[in-house]
Amino acid sequence: MGEVEIRRSRRRKRTVSAHREGDKTIVLVPAHLTAAQEAEAVRSLVQRLDRRDKRARPSDDELMARAAQLSRTWLGGSAEPLTVRWVSNQNARWGSCSSADRSIRLSDRLKGMPSYVVDYVLLHELAHLIEPNHSKRFWALVDQYPEATKAKGFLEGVSWTQR
Template sequence: MPTEPTEQQPPAAHGPVEVRRSDRRRRTVSAYREGDRTIVLIPARMSKAEERRWVTAMLDRLAAKEAKRSVPGGDTELAERAGRLSERYFEGRARPGSVRWVTNQNTRWGSCTPAEGTIRLSHRLRGMPEYVVDYVLCHELAHLLVPGHGPDFWRLLEAYPRTERARGYLEGVAATARTPDVPPDVTDDEEV
């Protein structure tokens, strides 16, 4: 039977922390965000000293995971980045009207509407290596100049030197997502 949750005073950046002890939990500690609060699940038998150590460790782990997912500057930084890539690889000819992150693209990495000059990148790219995000941006910028995926499009995209490497990375991510037997690459559960 779970014991009463306890409040801990965390470092200010983390917000309130609720520790939930469970008699059923034997060997794992996990943590997740619930609104502005962090919930840390621990075995009931854990000492107060172990609790403090694990709470600190799990807060650090969550913060690192969240930092990896976020991209500083959001849409403004993304648009500036697209502008720099256009200058470098397309002689400034690809000029999008807007470039932004979106959360409604779960089967594509990015999309472009040449008639409107809009580029949208999936939030799933956040936290991926910069060269991968740059590749997807270059791919969508190239669509502003050449619609479709014909030979002219791929010739234009050859200007970005890490195209093949980035495509391989994205293919690997997609294959992993389709493989049910592969465990998630990051877990919030930790052996005690």
């Protein structure tokens, strides 16, 4: 379950809520709750957050399956990575591709972003398996994706706010 911090409030009368701050779960509860009510609220809210995170954060295996689907749909199946995985050490890039070992790495900063954005970055890296640079041919491959412009704009906005 990870670390859970419970914050009681005398001003909070009925609602219980929870959110994540990094690896910590913060649960906000009214001060009048009994220990049993608090324990049930914490259990329920943490489970809900875990389910939401699982939907928003596909596993490496799910990324590999998604890469195969994107390759078939937009690249005629010609991009075939050997590995596709999340990494936590990419802070300047959204993804990277090594043509030599056919590996794709996506920054875990993408986790929780809309699926069309993750798909765009994944397709961008898949295209590098076909065209290793950012040539016109490369961009022609990537720009087949109908959400490409929207995803680029989303990522530019995120990057701008993180300056």
